[in-house]
Amino acid sequence: MGDYDEEKRVKAPNKNLSSLDVDIFHHLGINSKCKHFNNIFSDIKFVCMGGSHKRMGYLAQYVADELKIDIPAGCALTNISHQTDRYVMFKAGPVLCVNHGIGVNSTMVVLHEVIKALHYSQASDVHVFRVGTSGGLGLEPGTVVLTSEALDGCLRNFLEVPILGEMVKKPSKLDGQLNNKLLQCALKDDDFQIILGKTICAWDFYEGQGRLDGAVCEYDEEKKMNFLKKAYDFGVRNLEMEALAFGYLCSQANISSAVVCCTYLDRFKGDQVTASHETLAKWQDRPIRVVVRYMKQYLNIRV
Numbered sequence: 321m322g323d324y325d326e327e328k329r330v331k332a333p334n335k336n337l338s339s340l341d342v343d344i345f346h347h348l349g350i351n352s353k354c355k356h357f358n359n360i361f362s363d364i365k366f367v368c369m370g371g372s373h374k375r376m377g378y379l380a381q382y383v384a385d386e387l388k389i390d391i392p393a394g395c396a397l398t399n400i401s402h403q404t405d406r407y408v409m410f411k412a413g414p415v416l417c418v419n420h421g422i423g424v425n426s427t428m429v430v431l432h433e434v435i436k437a438l439h440y441s442q443a444s445d446v447h448v449f450r451v452g453t454s455g456g457l458g459l460e461p462g463t464v465v466l467t468s469e470a471l472d473g474c475l476r477n478f479l480e481v482p483i484l485g486e487m488v489k490k491p492s493k494l495d496g497q498l499n500n501k502l503l504q505c506a507l508k509d510d511d512f513q514i515i516l517g518k519t520i521c522a523w524d525f526y527e528g529q530g531r532l533d534g535a536v537c538e539y540d541e542e543k544k545m546n547f548l549k550k551a552y553d554f555g556v557r558n559l560e561m562e563a564l565a566f567g568y569l570c571s572q573a574n575i576s577s578a579v580v581c582c583t584y585l586d587r588f589k590g591d592q593v594t595a596s597h598e599t600l601a602k603w604q605d606r607p608i609r610v611v612v613r614y615m616k617q618y619l620n621i622r623v
């Protein structure tokens with residue numbers, strides 16, 4: 321832990337950064353010259369991200385307990401990004417837990433800033449995990465899906481974004497080897513399955529994921545089902561809203577990343593999330609448990 325490995329260093333490939341005297345991370349509420357900046361980021365080996373504030377606070381405490389990270393009495397985990405209410409960020413030893421909000425846009429903003437912070441602090445051998453929720457396709461709700469490939473709503477494996485007046489295609493690549501290692505973290509006694517599948521990273525929760533229950537919907541059940549079946553035949557097993565952003569920015573920055581999501585429902589059977597709050601909380605825990613098992617193996621902590 322904390323070993324420096326030049327080849328595995330996080331590298332924000334933007335040459336303009338070297339001309340900045342100080343970099344202000346507007347959405348994280350810190351800057352590159354703030355007190356403890358290097359202490360926060362230089363030993364980070366894992367970044368765990370998910371949509372909600374609350375899940376990140378819970379995750380950081382869970383990680384601290386599981387990895388037996390000593391948090392001195394009276395020093396409860398603090399939100400490093402307390403100067404802003406956009407995002408929260410907690411550090412539990414070598415693990416940073418940051419929320420990303422909903423969608424690629426919100427995720428890209430915070431990922432740019434987290435990656436730059438890791439780059440300035442010369443962090444190396446960093447894994448980024450999205451631990452999230454999704455809608456499943458043909459799966460028992462509660463199944464954990466590891467994204468083999470992120471696709472947009474037209475089943476294309478890249479991110480297309482308007483930049484300087486032009487549509488630019490950005491490649492998105494998640495780490496297949498990391499997925500294999502996560503698959504091996506399944507335990508015989510698990511009451512859920514972990515599977516590998518393609519993921520649609522949709523631009524919203526309603527029309528973007530072919531739901532019939534948004535405020536506006538200009539297609540019918542038959543068209544919806546035809547698309548979901550086509551996606552299933554193409555290898556898609558779940559739908560969420562951020563995977564493409566992880567595959568794009570992390571691969572550009574020499575970071576290994578994986579998207580690990582539980583499913584909340586089978587979209588072939590409906591659109592509404594009907595499971596109880598308790599059941600959803602249990603399912604939401606599963607990606608976190610799988611990822612923490614991997615961390616323990618990586619850090620050589622007895623499982």
Ligand SMILES: O=P(O)(O)O[C@H]1O[C@H](CO)[C@@H](O)[C@H]1O
Nearest residue numbers: 370371422423452453560561
């Ligand atoms: O569970 P999280 O991480 O919030 O992610 C999923 O939930 C949100 C939609 O409800 C989207 O952001 C989707 O990707």
Ligand SMILES: O=c1cc[nH]c(=O)[nH]1
Nearest residue numbers: 453454455559560584
């Ligand atoms: O159906 C779902 C459930 C959770 N998150 C999504 O993006 N879609």
